[in-house]
Amino acid sequence: MADEIMLLDWWSSMFGMRVRIALVEKGLKYESREEDLNNKSPLLLEMNPVHTKIPVLIHNGKPICESPIIVQYIDEVWKDKSPLLPADPYQRARARFWADYIDNKIFQLGGKIWTRKGEDREAAKKELMECLKILEGELGEKPYFGGENFGFVDVSLVTFSCWFYAYESCGNFSIEAECPKLIAWTKRCLQKSSVSSSLPDPLKIHDFVVQLRKKFGIE
Amino acid sequence: MVIAAVEMAEEIILLDFWPSMFGMKVRIALTEKGLKYERREENLLNKSPLLLEMNPIHKKVPVLIHNGKPICESQIIVQYIDEVWKDKSPLLPSDPYERAKARFWADYIDKKVWERLHLLGGKLWRTKGEEQEAGKKEYIEYLKLLEEELGDKPYFGGENFGFVDLTLMPYFSWLHVFEIATKFSIEVECPKLITWSKRCMERESVSTSLPDHQKLYGFFLQLKKWHGIE
Numbered sequence: 001m002a003d004e005i006m007l008l009d010w011w012s013s014m015f016g017m018r019v020r021i022a023l024v025e026k027g028l029k030y031e032s033r034e035e036d037l038n039n040k041s042p043l044l045l046e047m048n049p050v051h052t053k054i055p056v057l058i059h060n061g062k063p064i065c066e067s068p069i070i071v072q073y074i075d076e077v078w079k080d081k082s083p084l085l086p087a088d089p090y091q092r093a094r095a096r097f098w099a100d101y102i103d104n105k106i107f108q109l110g111g112k113i114w115t116r117k118g119e120d121r122e123a124a125k126k127e128l129m130e131c132l133k134i135l136e137g138e139l140g141e142k143p144y145f146g147g148e149n150f151g152f153v154d155v156s157l158v159t160f161s162c163w164f165y166a167y168e169s170c171g172n173f174s175i176e177a178e179c180p181k182l183i184a185w186t187k188r189c190l191q192k193s194s195v196s197s198s199l200p201d202p203l204k205i206h207d208f209v210v211q212l213r214k215k216f217g218i219e
Numbered sequence: 220m221v222i223a224a225v226e227m228a229e230e231i232i233l234l235d236f237w238p239s240m241f242g243m244k245v246r247i248a249l250t251e252k253g254l255k256y257e258r259r260e261e262n263l264l265n266k267s268p269l270l271l272e273m274n275p276i277h278k279k280v281p282v283l284i285h286n287g288k289p290i291c292e293s294q295i296i297v298q299y300i301d302e303v304w305k306d307k308s309p310l311l312p313s314d315p316y317e318r319a320k321a322r323f324w325a326d327y328i329d330k331k332v333w334e335r336l337h338l339l340g341g342k343l344w345r346t347k348g349e350e351q352e353a354g355k356k357e358y359i360e361y362l363k364l365l366e367e368e369l370g371d372k373p374y375f376g377g378e379n380f381g382f383v384d385l386t387l388m389p390y391f392s393w394l395h396v397f398e399i400a401t402k403f404s405i406e407v408e409c410p411k412l413i414t415w416s417k418r419c420m421e422r423e424s425v426s427t428s429l430p431d432h433q434k435l436y437g438f439f440l441q442l443k444k445w446h447g448i449e
Contacts, residue, residue, distance in 0.1 A: 050327060064316070064323075066322075066323055069326065070319075073316070076315040076318070089302040097290075
């Protein structure tokens with residue numbers, strides 16, 4: 001029986017991108033549906049009534065929500081190809097820890113850089129750089145956070161890389177200057193087709209952010 | 220030839236703080252698995268060098284230290300315990316879809332219910348009248364959603380106590396404190412949840428892991444005093 005896989009998504013969502021990467025890593029065919037977040041589809045509201053957010057994976061009619069949960073689901077169902085989480089429980093706990101850290105820090109801090117001004121923005125910038133430095137420390141000399149192989153933490157973080165240019169422009173700073181190893185890691189990840197085919201052009205994200213800032217009157 | 224099986228003693232330490240809902244979850248999970256562990260009470264105003272070493276990123280409890288290796292964040296710790304000691308009392312379902320659902324509801328509880336409880340705690344003890352009523356109403360809505368998810372099952376996990384049950388029960392000990400403090404009861408609006416919480420309390424893992432209500436209420440009064448609230 002052919003698996004029916006649908007992804008309710010939004011092009012610039014770092015969370016949606018994670019699911020795209022996981023699906024491609026597993027070699028899965030799926031239908032992608034772009035949501036209009038200002039006019040959410042009845043399907044989205046039916047499949048994610050609690051949060052009404054994307055991404056939502058619909059596998060043979062059954063919805064799975066929240067990107068880390070979706071990625072783990074994909075990894076567990078299609079376990080014979082390209083494992084994303086480590087086999088060892090302790091390493092798995094560590095991978096979940098870092099993915100949780102990324103989820104709690106990067107999105108909010110990055111968001112503040114392009115939506116706030118003055119001191120707020122500067123504070124967010126500082127904190128973001130501290131977090132990225134910590135992540136760079138965790139990466140160390142490994143090619144990927146997962147070690148020799150691209151894994152769960154790589155999937156969780158790399159999707160923010162297409163937003164870096166927008167953050168840097170709004171905040172007038174360079175991530176590469178302070179975290180060269182991290183940027184080298186993003187380039188390494190982009191050599192993978194699962195990543196390069198799932199992430200939009202950073203210039204497109206930047207233009208989108210400029211538009212939104214104009215719309216909301218943010219300097 | 221007799222081969223003696225040498226069992227390596229597991230060393231399990233839990234860095235904890237007795238009123239912490241997150242610590243309570245881990246205590247429940249360890250007891251469900253029948254594990255012996257050493258519990259160390261942290262003074263959150265004067266964190267131990269061990270805590271700072273084992274959780275340098277967040278410096279928070281709970282931290283599980285298994286044979287010297289730290290695991291942090293209660294949801295992650297509980298899943299770790301479930302995966303390592305998988306032959307007894309499974310906490311997460313074996314089916315990937317059911318597992319995803321369990322993770323979803325646990326995440327909902329930790330984000331929304333925790334957030335609301337925190338705000339509610341703030342609203343309930345700082346406000347009166349209409350604002351307090353509005354705070355209670357919001358909170359009930361979140362609980363009603365959970366009650367719907369529970370349905371007629373004995374536990375969120377179905378026939379068996381599981382991941383979502385142990386995530387929600389600790390909030391109930393705090394909910395009880397707020398009910399006493401503000402004279403409001405969820406029994407009328409969420410009778411099924413009340414029945415469920417009583418069913419959970421009959422389990423040794425739960426009753427031995429949650430603090431005494433009086434003690435918790437006493438702690439709540441202390442907190443109010445420290446915050447200078449009548």
